[in-house]
Amino acid sequence: MIELKQVSKTFRQGRQSFKALDNINLRVEQGDILGIIGFSGAGKSTLIRCVNLLERPDTGAVIVNGKDLMPLKVAELAAERKKIGMIFQHFNLLSSRTVFGNVALPLELDGMDKAVIKEKVNRLLQIVGLADKAHDYPKNLSGGQKQRVAIARALANDPHLLLCDEATSALDPLTTRSILQLLKDINRELRITILLITHEMEVVKAICNHVAVIDHGQLLVKGTLNQLFEEKNHPIVEQLIMGKELEVPQTLKDTLQDAPGNGLCPLLEIELNETTSTEQLLDFIHDKKLGYKLYAVETPQYGFNYGRLQVYLKDSEANQVVFLDYLKGQKVQYLIRGYA
Ligand SMILES: Nc1ncnc2c1ncn2[C@@H]1O[C@H](COP(=O)(O)OP(=O)(O)OP(=O)(O)O)[C@@H](O)[C@H]1O
Numbered sequence: 360m361i362e363l364k365q366v367s368k369t370f371r372q373g374r375q376s377f378k379a380l381d382n383i384n385l386r387v388e389q390g391d392i393l394g395i396i397g398f399s400g401a402g403k404s405t406l407i408r409c410v411n412l413l414e415r416p417d418t419g420a421v422i423v424n425g426k427d428l429m430p431l432k433v434a435e436l437a438a439e440r441k442k443i444g445m446i447f448q449h450f451n452l453l454s455s456r457t458v459f460g461n462v463a464l465p466l467e468l469d470g471m472d473k474a475v476i477k478e479k480v481n482r483l484l485q486i487v488g489l490a491d492k493a494h495d496y497p498k499n500l501s502g503g504q505k506q507r508v509a510i511a512r513a514l515a516n517d518p519h520l521l522l523c524d525e526a527t528s529a530l531d532p533l534t535t536r537s538i539l540q541l542l543k544d545i546n547r548e549l550r551i552t553i554l555l556i557t558h559e560m561e562v563v564k565a566i567c568n569h570v571a572v573i574d575h576g577q578l579l580v581k582g583t584l585n586q587l588f589e590e591k592n593h594p595i596v597e598q599l600i601m602g603k604e605l606e607v608p609q610t611l612k613d614t615l616q617d618a619p620g621n622g623l624c625p626l627l628e629i630e631l632n633e634t635t636s637t638e639q640l641l642d643f644i645h646d647k648k649l650g651y652k653l654y655a656v657e658t659p660q661y662g663f664n665y666g667r668l669q670v671y672l673k674d675s676e677a678n679q680v681v682f683l684d685y686l687k688g689q690k691v692q693y694l695i696r697g698y699a
Contacts, residue, residue: 361387361410361520361552366419368405379405380416381576387554392546394567395556396599402576403556407522410554411443412436424519444513448525450505452497458484458508459493465515483511487541503534510541523555527562539565560599564666572596588632604628605655605669607696615697623698625679629668630692637668643685650674671699
């Protein structure tokens with residue numbers, strides 16, 4: 360369990376000062392995956408770095424596994440830090456060491472026996488799916504593979520907590536998904552608590568069971584995804600939840616019009632909520648025999664309904680009303696991107 364109590368941090372540069380964290384109180388249970396989300400400059404990195412005291416708060420308590428880290432002496436703090444793994448956006452691998460060498464480093468620094476290191480590193484590489492890359496150098500790896508090496512290295516000291524600082528921001532969407540899946544597996548199989556910072560709601564929706572929203576150094580909301588969606592009226596939360604619009608396919612883009620017109624049908628962007636899954640929505644469409652084309656689906660894979668669909672509702676006006684009334688009845692939000 361992790362608890363931040365009244366944590367504040369001000370950066371000072373010459374005469375200027377900037378309050379990056381303002382009286383943060385946050386509790387994370389063992390086994391949780393907490394997504395810390397907020398816009399650029401909100402204080403996310405500072406917050407996560409305070410958890411292992413890479414950044415030392417000016418005031419407050421940082422309690423990890425029942426121990427306040429703030430008063431600890433250097434050696435005691437180093438021992439506690441060993442149990443907290445960390446991964447970064449740009450992987451931070453040593454280019455002069457092989458994959459094996461990078462993962463082995465924390466164990467070598469710990470003075471571990473060579474044979475034990477070999478056995479352990481090979482097991483870690485197996486977990487992250489890189490057993491065949493042990494002798495490669497980072498420069499020969501893809502971004503996703505580099506992050507897998509970094510994850511294996513972060514797991515080397517058997518941490519109870521993994522801090523992820525924008526771990527997928529430098530990766531393409533497909534690789535992002537595979538790294539998030541790996542983090543999810545690690546959380547489930549090794550029971551490691553994960554704190555993950557991101558500015559993308561999609562990352563939170565994909566793997567987090569709790570979310571904390573940070574803005575201007577303050578904690579705005581902390582709770583489950585359902586609780587976050589209840590705060591949708593908060594302008595910052597709303598902006599984060601809505602995220603990017605789905606890409607309209609080129610074939611439709613060319614013909615899409617802003618206003619409804621004779622024979623035109625709406626292109627809908629539908630925001631699913633906890634009461635309506637993609638399957639339920641499609642069942643309704645099939646039951647009513649509505650004409651449609653599904654252009655994009657963006658649903659998280661891990662048991663939450665939250666996600667978006669892009670549906671071109673190619674049917675009569677009367678049937679369009681049937682569908683839109685259904686969405687309203689289910690309290691599912693939607694946006695009409697245009698008519699074609
Ligand atoms: N070492 C530092 N010295 C001075 N100011 C800092 C320092 N580190 C962070 N800040 C400032 O504190 C604020 C919060 O920074 P932080 O990196 O925590 O935000 P963030 O939410 O992680 O942003 P991003 O998503 O862009 O990484 C920013 O305004 C930043 O400029």
